[in-house]
Every structure is written in structure tokens, then in C-alpha cells.
Amino acid sequence: MKIFIHNSPRERTNSYVIGPDGPGDALIIDPVELDVPLLNLIENNRYYLRAVLLTTPRPQTVEGLRTIKRVYDAEVFSSYPRIMEFSGKSLERRQKLSVSGLELEAIPLEPYSRFTLVFCIAHLFFSGTMLSAGLIAEHQPEAERLLIAEAFRQIVAPLPDTMVVLPAVGPPSTLAAERRFNHELNADREAQTGEPE
Amino acid sequence: MTEAMPENGCCATPRCERMPLSESEHCYQHLPDEQAWRRRLEAVLSQLRELDGYNLSGAGLSKLDLSGKRLHQCRFSGAVLSDCNLDHTRWLLCLFDDARLTGCTVREAVVHASIIAGAEIIDTDFTGSDLVQSNFNGTYVAHSSFADCDLARSRFIAARLEHTSFVNCNLKDVLLIDTAYTDLDFRLSNPEDARFERSNDAPGGPFRHENLYP
Numbered sequence: 001m002k003i004f005i006h007n008s009p010r011e012r013t014n015s016y017v018i019g020p021d022g023p024g025d026a027l028i029i030d031p032v033e034l035d036v037p038l039l040n041l042i043e044n045n046r047y048y049l050r051a052v053l054l055t056t057p058r059p060q061t062v063e064g065l066r067t068i069k070r071v072y073d074a075e076v077f078s079s080y081p082r083i084m085e086f087s088g089k090s091l092e093r094r095q096k097l098s099v100s101g102l103e104l105e106a107i108p109l110e111p112y113s114r115f116t117l118v119f120c121i122a123h124l125f126f127s128g129t130m131l132s133a134g135l136i137a138e139h140q141p142e143a144e145r146l147l148i149a150e151a152f153r154q155i156v157a158p159l160p161d162t163m164v165v166l167p168a169v170g171p172p173s174t175l176a177a178e179r180r181f182n183h184e185l186n187a188d189r190e191a192q193t194g195e196p197e
Numbered sequence: 198m199t200e201a202m203p204e205n206g207c208c209a210t211p212r213c214e215r216m217p218l219s220e221s222e223h224c225y226q227h228l229p230d231e232q233a234w235r236r237r238l239e240a241v242l243s244q245l246r247e248l249d250g251y252n253l254s255g256a257g258l259s260k261l262d263l264s265g266k267r268l269h270q271c272r273f274s275g276a277v278l279s280d281c282n283l284d285h286t287r288w289l290l291c292l293f294d295d296a297r298l299t300g301c302t303v304r305e306a307v308v309h310a311s312i313i314a315g316a317e318i319i320d321t322d323f324t325g326s327d328l329v330q331s332n333f334n335g336t337y338v339a340h341s342s343f344a345d346c347d348l349a350r351s352r353f354i355a356a357r358l359e360h361t362s363f364v365n366c367n368l369k370d371v372l373l374i375d376t377a378y379t380d381l382d383f384r385l386s387n388p389e390d391a392r393f394e395r396s397n398d399a400p401g402g403p404f405r406h407e408n409l410y411p
Contacts, residue, residue, distance in 0.1 A: 005290065005310055007330065012350070012370075014310075133314070134334045134354030134374070162274075164292075164312075171332035171352055174274075174294050177314035181335035181355045183375070 001102065001122065004041055005166070008032045011060050013129075013168050018102060018121065019047045025100040027051035027074075029119065029126050030168045031064040034071065050100045052088075054078035055128025055168065056116045075099075079108065079115040091117060107155055112147040118155060125156075125163045125175065132167040133177070136184040149184045156185075216252050216272070225255040242266075254292075363388075 004017040011032045019026030023046030031038070031052060042049060049072040054061055057078050068074055069086060076088030077099065091097075091106040092114055098104075102121055109116040109130060119126040130137045130148050137148045156163075161176035178185055208215045208224040215224035220237045228234050242248075242263065251271040259279045267287045274292045280300040288308040295315040305325040314334045321341045328343070330350040339359040347367040358378040365384070368391040375395055 007310075133332045133352050134372070170350060171330045172290065172310055172312055173314060173332050173334070174292065174312055177294055177312065177332065177334060181314060183355070 002045070003124065003166075004045075005172075006031075006038045006041065008035070013060070014166070014170075015064075015168075016126065016166055017041060017047070017049075018100075019045060020101065023047065025050040027053060027100045027102065028068070029053045030055055030061060030128065031068060032060045033064045034067040039071075048072060049074045052076045053099070053104075053106075053119055053126075054083070055118060055126060056130070057083050058129075077106070079117055109148065109151045109155070112144065112151045120159070120163075123160075123163050125159065125165045127152075127165050127167045129168045131165065131178070131182075131185075132170040133165070133173040134182050135170075136182065145184065149187060152185055216254060218253060218256060219248075219251045225257070231257075 002019055002021055006015050006017065007013070008015065013030070013032050015031040016029040017026055018029070026042065026047035026049055028049055028051070049068060052065060052068060052074050054076065057080055062084055065076065065083060065086065076083055076086050077091055078088060079091055081087060081090040092108070094105070094107050096103065096105045105120040107118050107120065108114040109118060116128065116130060118128055131152055136152065137145045140148065156175055156178070159175055161174065161179065163175045165173040165175060165178060167173070206217060207213065208217050208227055209222035210224070210227040213224060213227055215226070217223055218225055218228070218234065220241055221228060221234050223229065246265065247267040247269065248271050249269040251268070253276050254272045254274040255276060257277045258281055261278065261281045263286055264282045264284045265286065267289070268291050269289045270291065272292045273296050275295045276293070277297045278299070278301050281298070283301060283303040283306060286303065286306045288306065288311045291311045293311065293313045293316055296313070297317045298321045299319045301321045303321065303323045303326055306323070307327045308331055309327070310330050312332045313336060314332045316336045318336055318338045318341050323341065323343045323346055325345045327347045328351055329347055332352055333356055334352050334354040336353065336356045338356065338361050340361065342362040343366055344362045344364040345366070348371050349367050349369045350371070352372045353376050354372055354374045356373070356376045358376060358381055360380045362382045363386050364382050366386040368387050371391040373391060373393045376393070
């Protein structure tokens with residue numbers, strides 16, 4: 001398995017292409033545009049995009065989706081059965097599925113929202129826009145941030161420290177680093193012990 | 198555009214769940230002969246310009262010369278690098294979390310989307326490097342230089358920075374939240390484009406921009 005990071009110069013967000021070591025079917029997570037570097041990446045590796053996974057359908061994502069669907073016959077996986085004119089596979093509950101030959105787990109960010117997803121593929125944790133290195137949902141209101149932090153605490157509790165966190169915004173991280181340096185992810189533990197990690 | 202690292206099995210020592218080092222079946226703690234491993238490693242390094250998926254986690258690496266190499270998806274988690282030469286390297290999604298870099302040079306390197314969180318960086322020179330979108334959260338940095346670096350979109354959340362130069366750096370969208378700092382030099386840089394935040398009860402009190410220019 002190979003994974004490539006593409007940072008959109010326009011939106012400053014990350015999308016991830018995952019494919020086999022050789023030519024074959026690939027998937028993309030949270031695309032915001034299909035620009036020339038991204039298209040070159042896909043084509044130079046002789047990949048064919050078979051799936052688009054969306055953690056949170058956003059206006060920027062939807063725009064990129066339209067271009068991708070013109071070029072590739074890719075199935076859309078998100079929490080909604082339909083995004084614009086495109087129908088797709090709706091992921092409304094925690095479930096394991098096989099996409100483009102990869103085993104992945106889609107996990108809704110409950111209790112915050114069942115329409116926001118994170119994805120686990122092997123040792124990779126795709127956290128979308130809600131968890132980035134050291135921060136949780138920094139643009140959301142305080143009340144929502146508490147719910148999102150609680151949802152992440154529940155989701156990551158059984159996962160190993162070595163998992164690599166690949167967010168839609170900002171640099172990558174590890175779960176170990178998030179457990180230590182993400183103040184909001186550790187709020188409960190800090191309250192119990194009386195001191196930060 | 199970068200690739201991420203693969204996971205590679207477990208150490209050959211029974212019940213050890215750590216990943217084996219590259220050029221060995223064992224993790225660093227269970228190496229049967231460290232010097233023989235080091236010789237094998239140096240022999241391989243002398244042949245390769247590109248290290249892909251290399252695991253040197255937890256290893257003690259003194260005076261290792263990696264200059265000019267492309268480090269793709271390599272793991273140096275918890276490694277101890279002293280007096281190592283990483284000049285002109287290209288790091289692509291590498292893990293240096295909890296590593297200790299002492300007396301190293303990483304000059305004119307290209308470090309994209311890498312994880313250096315929790316690392317201890319002392320007397321290390323990053324001059325002229327491109328460190329875009331890298332994770333320095335929780336690092337302790339002292340007596341080091343980031344002069345002439347592009348640090349755009351990198352994060353130093355909960356880091357501790359002491360006696361370190363950020364002269365002539367691009368600090369666009371850099372996050373320094375709850376970061377403790379002493380004697381930093383931001384001349385010719387753009388700290389106004391970075392985000393400094395510190396809570397009222399943090400050591401040194403809340404952030405004040407004028408404190409950047411003592």
C-alpha cells in the first residue's frame with residue numbers, strides 16, 4: 001500500500017491518495033480539487049480512482065468531486081446517500097468495508113454528529129477537519145468542541161500510540177503525540193489527575 | 198506530495214512487539230550485536246541515496262552521515278541522534294517523534310509533513326531548510342538555529358523554545374499555542390503572520406507581541 005499527500009494550494013487542506021505498490025485501483029480521501037499535480041500523481045502511478053471518501057462533505061470538497069467524477073468512475077463514500085447530483089454509498093454507522101482492495105473502518109463522530117466520519121486504514125487514522133495536530137475543531141463553538149473532543153476520546157481509546165494521524169488540515173501527527181500534546185483531547189484525564197499530561 | 202510509511206512486522210525476540218530495525222530482525226533494545234548492525238547500516242547507507250520505509254526507531258545513532266539522502270516514510274521515533282549530518286536531506290512524511298537531536302546539522306534540508314513532536318532538539322542547526330507543515334508540538338528546542346527557514350503552517354503547540362534563532366524565517370500560519378519561550382530571535386521574520394497564544398496562567402503570563410523583541 002502506498003499513500004500520497006496532496007496539499008491544495010488554494011484551500012490549504014490535505015487530501016490523501018491510497019493505492020497499491022504497482023498500478024491499480026486507488027481511493028482518495030477528502031479531495032478539494034483535481035489539479036495538475038494531483039492528476040499527474042494519479043496517472044504517473046498508473047492508478048485509477050475507484051472511490052472518493054469524504055469525512056465531512058464541505059462546499060470545497062464537493063467542487064473537487066465534480067471534476068473527479070468527470071475523469072474517473074469513482075464511487076462516493078460519505079455519511080450522505082447523495083452529494084449534489086452524485087449518489088453514493090452512505091456510511092451512517094460504524095462499519096468495516098473493503099474499498100479498492102483496502103480494508104477500512106468508517107467511524108461516525110458520535111455523539112457530536114453521525115454525519116462526520118473518520119477513517120482507519122491499517123495504521124493510518126484519517127481525522128478529517130475535526131482533529132489536527134494539537135487542536136480539536138478550532139473553528140467550532142466551544143459547546144461543539146466539547147462534544148467533538150469526547151467523540152475522539154472514545155474513538156481513539158482502543159487505538160495504538162503508533163497510529164499516524166493524517167488530518168485534512170495541518171501537519172500529520174501520531175496518536176501518542178495527540179494524547180500528550182492535544183490539550184482538548186486530554187481534558188478528561190487532566191481533570192482526573194489535576195495536571196496536564 | 199508525499200508517501201506515508203508502511204508498518205513492518207515485529208522484533209524477532211519473543212513477546213517483543215516493537216518494529217525491527219532496518220538491516221536487522223531485532224529492535225534496537227534486542228540487537229544481539231550493535232556494532233555489527235551499525236557496520237551493516239553504514240555499508241547500506243553508503244550505497245543508497247534514497248531510504249524508503251527505513252526504521253531506525255529508538256536507535257542510538259552517533260555521527261551518522263545521512264547528508265543528501267532522500268528519507269521517504271522513515272521512522273526515527275525515539276532515536277538518539279548526536280552529531281549527525283542531515284544536511285541537504287529530503288524528509289517526506291518521516292517520524293522523528295520523541296527523538297533526541299544533539300549537535301546535529303539539518304542545513305538546507307526539505308522537510309515536508311513530518312512529525313517531530315515530543316523531540317528534544319539541542320544545539321542543532323536547521324539553517325536554510327524548508328520545514329513546511331511539520332509537527333513540532335511538545336518539542337524542547339534549545340541553542341538551535343532555524344535561521345532562513347520556511348516554517349509555513351508548522352506547529353509548535355506546547356513546545357518549549359530557548360535561546361534559538363528564527364532570523365529571516367517565513368512564519369506564515371505557524372501556530373505557537375501555549376509555547377514557552379526564552380531568548381528567541383525573530384529579526385527579519387514575520388511573527389505577525391504566526392499565531393501566538395498563551396493562557397493567562399501559563400509560565401510567563403499571556404502572550405505579548407512586544408516580548409518577541411526584547
